[in-house]
Amino acid sequence: MKKPLILITNDDGVTAPGIRALVEVAQTLGDVLIVAPDSPQSGMGHAITIHDPIRLHPSRAFPGLEAYECSGTPVDCVKLAVNVLLEGREPDLCVSGINHGSNASINIIYSGTLSAAMEASLEGIPSIGFSLLDYSYDADFEQGKPFIRQIMQYVLENGMELGSLLNVNIPKLPAAEIKGIKICRQADARWVEEFVEAKDPRGQKYYWLTGRFENDDLLPDTDLWALENGYVSVVPSMHDLTNYRAMDSVRPLEQLSTTENAASI
Amino acid sequence: MKKPLILITNDDGVTAPGIRALVEVAQTLGDVLIVAPDSPQSGMGHAITIHDPIRLHPSRAFPGLEAYECSGTPVDCVKLAVNVLLEGREPDLCVSGINHGSNASINIIYSGTLSAAMEASLEGIPSIGFSLLDYSYDADFEQGKPFIRQIMQYVLENGMELGSLLNVNIPKLPAAEIKGIKICRQADARWVEEFVEAKDPRGQKYYWLTGRFENDDLLPDTDLWALENGYVSVVPSMHDLTNYRAMDSVRPLEQLSTTENAASI
Numbered sequence: 001m002k003k004p005l006i007l008i009t010n011d012d013g014v015t016a017p018g019i020r021a022l023v024e025v026a027q028t029l030g031d032v033l034i035v036a037p038d039s040p041q042s043g044m045g046h047a048i049t050i051h052d053p054i055r056l057h058p059s060r061a062f063p064g065l066e067a068y069e070c071s072g073t074p075v076d077c078v079k080l081a082v083n084v085l086l087e088g089r090e091p092d093l094c095v096s097g098i099n100h101g102s103n104a105s106i107n108i109i110y111s112g113t114l115s116a117a118m119e120a121s122l123e124g125i126p127s128i129g130f131s132l133l134d135y136s137y138d139a140d141f142e143q144g145k146p147f148i149r150q151i152m153q154y155v156l157e158n159g160m161e162l163g164s165l166l167n168v169n170i171p172k173l174p175a176a177e178i179k180g181i182k183i184c185r186q187a188d189a190r191w192v193e194e195f196v197e198a199k200d201p202r203g204q205k206y207y208w209l210t211g212r213f214e215n216d217d218l219l220p221d222t223d224l225w226a227l228e229n230g231y232v233s234v235v236p237s238m239h240d241l242t243n244y245r246a247m248d249s250v251r252p253l254e255q256l257s258t259t260e261n262a263a264s265i
Numbered sequence: 266m267k268k269p270l271i272l273i274t275n276d277d278g279v280t281a282p283g284i285r286a287l288v289e290v291a292q293t294l295g296d297v298l299i300v301a302p303d304s305p306q307s308g309m310g311h312a313i314t315i316h317d318p319i320r321l322h323p324s325r326a327f328p329g330l331e332a333y334e335c336s337g338t339p340v341d342c343v344k345l346a347v348n349v350l351l352e353g354r355e356p357d358l359c360v361s362g363i364n365h366g367s368n369a370s371i372n373i374i375y376s377g378t379l380s381a382a383m384e385a386s387l388e389g390i391p392s393i394g395f396s397l398l399d400y401s402y403d404a405d406f407e408q409g410k411p412f413i414r415q416i417m418q419y420v421l422e423n424g425m426e427l428g429s430l431l432n433v434n435i436p437k438l439p440a441a442e443i444k445g446i447k448i449c450r451q452a453d454a455r456w457v458e459e460f461v462e463a464k465d466p467r468g469q470k471y472y473w474l475t476g477r478f479e480n481d482d483l484l485p486d487t488d489l490w491a492l493e494n495g496y497v498s499v500v501p502s503m504h505d506l507t508n509y510r511a512m513d514s515v516r517p518l519e520q521l522s523t524t525e526n527a528a529s530i
Contacts, residue, residue, distance in 0.1 A: 040316065042315060042316075043312060043313045043314070043315040043316075044310075044312045045309075045310040045311030045312045045313070045340075045380065046310030046311060046312075046374045046375055046380075047308060047309045047310045047311075047312040047338075047375075048308045048310070048375055048474060049308070049474060050307060050308045050474055051305065051307075051308075053463070053465075053471035053472060053473055054460075054471060054472045054473070054474065055469070055470075055471050055472075056470075056471075056472060072474075073312075075310075076474065079458050079460075079474065080460065080472065082458070083458040083459065083460055084460050084462075084472065106387065106504060108506055109311045109380075109383070109504055109506070110311055110312075110313055115310065115311075115374075118374070122371065122455050123455075150518070150521060151518060154515070154517070154518055154521065158514070160511075160514075161508070161510070161511045161514060163453065164508050164511045166515065167506075180519065181518045181519055181521070182519060183512050183515055183516050183518065183519055185505075185507040185509065185512075186505055186506060186507045188428065188505065190387050190388075193344050193347070193348040194348065195319075195344075195345065195348055195349050197349075198318070200318075204320070205320075205321075206318035206319060206320050206321075207318060207319045207320075207321060207345065207349065208318055208319070209313060209314060209315055209319065209337075209341065209344065234515060234518060235507055236507065236508040236509075236511035236512055236514075236515055237506040237507060237508055238506060238507075238508035238511070239371060239374055239506075240450075240451055240453065241373055241374070241432075241451060241502040241503060241504075241506070242450040242451045242500055242501065242502060242503075243426070243429050243501040243502055243503035244450065244501075245426070246425075246426045246429045246501035246503070247448050247450075247501055249423070249425075249426060249501075250419070250431065250448055250499060250501055251448050252419070253415070253416060253419055253446045253448065253499060254445065254446055254447060254448055256415060256419065256446070
């Protein structure tokens, strides 16, 4: 049987320990192609590079493997991999991460890691974003590996609904203390911002973005509940942002606005 | 009665004609606070600035109005407005745009304009992103104004479901030819990328991102159908990206992974 082809990217950059751990797991399941940003791209969301040219160089970060580093965003990495490097070869799976820090709940929309996975899902590639709840550079990625391998294998064997991706977060716990995997919905939590104000040497004011995470959505079907209770959280996610439930509440707009009405406004 | 407070931002930058048109409409409905990027930020998606300090300066682009320009992304603009400039005053509405070019369908996830509106919705502020289907700098924003005013007024009077926002796109047509407003779902279309390869003066290869838009989702309940048929499209959108329908297909992962299983992988 032909080995599956696994595309790997991240948002912490090609030298981050997290992507190294992910490559180690992926190599046990298939052939890998690594295309990752040449510098950290956390918080880039679904940004793409349209006002600047993008550079793409072979990377020496993974000796013996096909690896590239890219000057663009995580989403750019996926686009370049699919459209320039692979030229028709379709990866069987795209994995992004392992992110240094949580991408549970609302973090999915700020996360370059998850946006890269979403871009792959837009290309029709089954895709998974992995994150470990440990922001430190020297985080221990070993405990999550068995679960990561299990989830990747499941998706390789069973495929994934078109346009869907998985947002996987791993608690910061020894493997023996992780209770298992939970399928969850995205908790409705948010960041409460606190900007830190400072002055530069020329007396000009500037701000640093910081904040604390606030969660009032405490139900046990959420990813945050699963993580707090020792589970790996898996949220099936998608790029259709339509709020179908809210359609009726704005439907009266259709009646209000005929050409006649519009002309008289 | 107290006049409503309307927060205004965009992704084309504080000097773009689109935001000027939006300010003109908003002024007829309430007091305005303008916080927009100091340079174009198209394609920034939900990016936030975490590795650099952010500058915020009073802007002279709107004489007589409270206006600021910000070195960060559209999402940064909303965060700074809410957390630094307003300090507790809650805007009654946030509007973003008018974008020079379409943000229908999948463009919502790449768009700084819509990400700013989504950020406001996360803050609990009813919010709307407006876009005109004309990419040119000198686009004529007049024809859309009656519809924009009507939609803003409707939201000011009726509020909006928490966590929801409206993605409004306006066809490039004279006002008299616009048939009205249609409430739609996001069409499942995508960009097919074609990278343009070039070489710099030192012989180094680089790429420009370009592409064409491809739509196979031709049903009449989509935003793309509405726009092609002369309607203003309104898609109620949200930040919950959970794919509830896909949950059952990955549910077997929960059974596979007990602590015992994980240890034996």
